[in-house]
Amino acid sequence: MVQVTLEVNGKRVSYEAPARMHLGDFLRDQARLTGTHLGCEHGVCGACTVLVDGAPVRSCISFAVACDGRQVTTIEGYDADPVMQRLRAAFTKHHALQCGYCTPGMLATSRDIVLRLPQADESRVRVELSGNLCRCTGYMGIVAAVMSVLADLRAQPDAAVEALRTAQAQGRGAAPAVEKPVAFAGFTPTAASVAASATTPANPANPAGTAGAAPAGKKEGRGSQIDGGFQVPFPAADVWAFMVDLPALASCLPGASIESHEGDRVKGRVAIKFGPMAAAFNGAARLERDDAAMRAVFRGAGQDSLSQSRANGDITYQLEALSPTETRVNVNLLYSLQGPLAQFSRSGLVQDFVRRMIADFGNNVTARLRQPAGQGEPLVQASFNPTAMFFSVLWARIKRWFGRGG
Ligand code: FES
Ligand code: FES
DSSP: OEEEEEEETTEEEEEEEOTTOBHHHIIIIISOOTTSOOSSSSSSSOTTEEEETTEEEEGGGSBTGGGTTOEEEOGGGOTTOHHHHHHHHHHHHTTOOSSOSSHHHHHHHHHHHHHHOTTOOHHHHHHHHTTSOOSSSOSHHHHHHHHHHHHHHHHSOOHHHHHHHHHHHTTSOOOOOOSSOOOOOOOOOOTHHHHTTOOOOSOTTOTTOOTTTSOTTOOSSSSEEEEEEEEESSOHHHHHHHHTOHHHHHHHSTTEEEEEEETTEEEEEEEEEETTEEEEEEEEEEEEEETTTTEEEEEEEEEETTTOOEEEEEEEEEEEEEETTEEEEEEEEEEEEESGGGGGTTOHHHHHHHHHHHHHHHHHHHHHHHSOSOSSOOOOOOOOOHHHHHHHHHHHHHHHHTTSOO
């Protein structure tokens, strides 16, 4: 549990919450602001949209702890907002809602359109609204409502709305003013905001995943993070020599293949298949090594040609000599996905999958060290059975759900 403190609709709220609780649940369950609706909980439908520091954010895919110290505005917080006053009247006039489930998110997005795109035409409004789904209205009334507010403001500018537009254009955010502002001391964003997205069960001797697995240079706020590791029954010097040999390293990574290699740089491909997710990322990576500390960072970026999703990430590994013949490799993966595959990036199953990949990678490294290549035999890529991997991860999770360990 972590203490999360936000300014919500002008009031300071502070509650303990699980590190993996998303902002939508935090607002509804902890702050009791149930006007924020949750639909898909995958970042697709837009029903959960709220403002964070004046910008629309999907609260179902934002960790509450990552918003610590920020200003959040929910549908309950727009009473005095000049744009929302106009939008409310326009939604009523144009019959822009039926069941109302999508409406809080639809209004938050509409407000952003009105502030950010004063000259938007109908097709632009439709594009901007395309991240908010409504299963009742057919969108006609919603689009008409937004268009009418834009037209009214063009015909007769409103100083209060212009002030919000100026603030937004200057990057100061356009959170609505609250009628009775409550003094709010600034907060330093917590260092836990990203680290909280990871759980660290891989090393029982190191349940916090700190020693060795928290290398210097850890970057906060860049995506999801997973810590793991494995042990290899070889001296640290031997393991290090292997772990900085890029073709050898890649041959142990399930699904990876190298197209070209020059010094510390490689180009290649990583194919992933896990349940409904299949992708083949083509990209490039670079290895930065610190031989004295036996620590390296493998920085890569790539794009999936099918979904056009982009991935980038750092794999940091640090060796720890447990004995003259035993070495632990602590691995930290920091990654972000953009595009259609982003919805999978934080799911628990995917994190389990990545940990399993790290464990398989460790097994492959051990096997390769036992039978070193270089005696005229080409390196053979480690085999990978995605179906078996999927079902093994799923089964482990089912066992955990039913309390049988895993
Ligand atoms: S509930 Fe957040 S986008 Fe659907
Ligand atoms: S009004 Fe029912 S989902 Fe939009």
